[in-house]
Amino acid sequence: MPVLYGTHVESALMLGTAGYPSPRILADAFARSGAGIATVSLRRETGGGQDFWTLVQSLGARLLPNTAGCHSAREAVTTAHMAREVFATDWIKLEVIGHADTLQPDVFELVQAARILAAEGFKVFPYCTEDLTACERLLDAGCQVLMPWGAPIGSGLGLNNPHGLRALRAAFPDVPLVIDAGIGLPSHAAAAMEMGYDAVLLNSAVARAGDPVQMAGAMADAVRAGRAAYLADPMERTDMAVPSTPVLGKAFL
Amino acid sequence: MQIILNGSPCHTNAATLADALAQAGVTGHIATALNGSFVPAALRDQTPIRDGDRIEAQAPMQGG
Numbered sequence: 258m259p260v261l262y263g264t265h266v267e268s269a270l271m272l273g274t275a276g277y278p279s280p281r282i283l284a285d286a287f288a289r290s291g292a293g294i295a296t297v298s299l300r301r302e303t304g305g306g307q308d309f310w311t312l313v314q315s316l317g318a319r320l321l322p323n324t325a326g327c328h329s330a331r332e333a334v335t336t337a338h339m340a341r342e343v344f345a346t347d348w349i350k351l352e353v354i355g356h357a358d359t360l361q362p363d364v365f366e367l368v369q370a371a372r373i374l375a376a377e378g379f380k381v382f383p384y385c386t387e388d389l390t391a392c393e394r395l396l397d398a399g400c401q402v403l404m405p406w407g408a409p410i411g412s413g414l415g416l417n418n419p420h421g422l423r424a425l426r427a428a429f430p431d432v433p434l435v436i437d438a439g440i441g442l443p444s445h446a447a448a449a450m451e452m453g454y455d456a457v458l459l460n461s462a463v464a465r466a467g468d469p470v471q472m473a474g475a476m477a478d479a480v481r482a483g484r485a486a487y488l489a490d491p492m493e494r495t496d497m498a499v500p501s502t503p504v505l506g507k508a509f510l
Numbered sequence: 511m512q513i514i515l516n517g518s519p520c521h522t523n524a525a526t527l528a529d530a531l532a533q534a535g536v537t538g539h540i541a542t543a544l545n546g547s548f549v550p551a552a553l554r555d556q557t558p559i560r561d562g563d564r565i566e567a568q569a570p571m572q573g574g
Contacts, residue, residue, distance in 0.1 A: 273574030283572075298573025299541065301516040306569025307538045313570065323573045331546070338548035339541035339568050410574070460574035 258293075259455040261402050261433055262348070262380040264319070266293040269450065270480045271321070271435065272473070273460025280312050282469050287316045290473035296321045296350055296458065299340055321382060323350040328363070330370035337374050349374060350404070350437075352384045360410040360438075364391040368398050375399025384437050387421040389428055396432065403429065404437035404458065407449065411461045413441025416448055426453045443472075443479030450483025451491065511561035527565065528554035536567045543568070 259266050272292035277283035287295065295318035300306070313320060322340035327333040330353060337349045353370055355363025362384055368391070371381045375398055383395050387405040395403060405425060408414035416422055417439065426434060433456070436449040440459040449457050457480060466472035512519055515534055524530035527542060527549055542549045543566040549557050559565075 273572075275572035275574045277572075296573050298571045299568040300571035302536065302538065302540060302567055302569035306540075306571055309572060310539050310570040325573055335543055335546060335548050336568075339543060339566075342548075342550060343539060343541040343568070343570055 259433055259435075261382075261456075266319070266456070267291070268293040268477070268480070269456040269484055270446075270477055271296065271456055271458035272318070272463060272476075273458070274309075274313060274316075275460055276464035277469055280308070283464075284312065284316065286463055286469045286473040287318060289470050290463070290477050292318055292473075292477075294319050294321050294458075296323050296460065297344065298323050298325050299336060299343060319348070320344050320346055321348050321350050322346065323384075324352045324370075326354065327352060328354050328366075330366040330373065333366070333370040334373050337370075337379060341379070347378055348380045348382065350382045350384060362386060362406075364388065364394075367391075368394045371395055371400050372398040382435070387418055387425045389425060392425060392429065396429070402433045402435060404435040406438040407436045407445065407457075408439025410438040412439055413462060414439050415441055415445035419448070419452070422449070422454075423452055440476075443475045446476055447479040447483035447486070450480055451486045453487050456480075511559075513559060513562070514564045516565070516567055522559070524559050526555050527557040527559055530559050530565060531567060538569065540567045540569050542566065 268291045270292045271294040272290050273296045295316050297320050322344045324333040324336040333353050353363045353366040355361050371383050374381050381400045382402050383400050384404050392403050408417040434454050435456040436454050437458040440446050440462050446457045463469050463472045522530050524533050545564050
């Protein structure tokens with residue numbers, strides 16, 4: 258099970274709390290998923306915020322507030338300060354968005370915000386890309402976890418750049434890596450875990466499924482299977498067939 | 511004087527951030543920022559409000 262900033266987390270599945278058909282379905286999906294971490298946010302109070310606060314405290318998951326929607330380091334840092342007080346945690350999922358259509362992170366502002374927050378004692382979980390140089394800078398800034406995207410947020414496309422994600426895994430073998438965003442199917446989550454990723458963070462794949470509770474269970478199974486497969490050391494791929502039945506001793510007919 | 515609370519203009523005679531929130535009926539488990547900077551809960555009643563100030567009161571919400 259992943260160890261994130263010294264905390265052992267019971268599940269390699271991290272689940273978002275947004276977009277469920279009802280609070281009841283949200284709670285049931287969490288129960289079925291076994292997720293150890295729940296992502297949350299801060300927004301202007303327009304009613305429902307206090308009910309939601311009561312609900313998330315009952316999920317049995319550790320809370321990871323995000324800075325979703327922030328477009329500058331300054332905005333993200335202020336949001337992190339507010340989140341730390343409201344959610345009583347120094348964990349922060351740091352999002353600094355750089356592009357409106359892809360919701361791609363602005364890695365320059367991201368590194369700047371990460372440096373400020375890490376120096377203030379925050380445990381920063383940066384939503385980043387698989388860019389090796391940006392990831393190196395984030396580690397230099399004090400991040401001890403990296404959360405590269407699989408694909409654009411909410412797209413359900415899966416792992417857009419498996420080669421790049423494998424390269425990132427190989428480049429930082431000792432850093433906990435979490436695929437954050439883009440997961441649409443359990444097979445995507447399993448593929449991430451089979452590559453040796455430590456966890457996956459997803460939201461829409463469960464919340465927007467026709468049956469979110471059933472999908473939460475499917476994701477939990479996929480993450481477990483993918484992790485077990487990684488630990489089992491999968492066979493090498495080859496381009497040509499390799500007969501599995503012994504050739505020696507075959508009848509000469 | 512006029513302030514901007516969560517993006518909406520409103521009139522207040524509050525002297526502090528805590529007063530302004532109370533006058534506007536903003537209560538519960540929230541965090542606050544004044545003109546883009548975080549103000550801890552414990553400092554709201556010592557934080558003066560001036561004309562044109564922008565106040566954000568943020569509550570726990572669903573997130574991904």
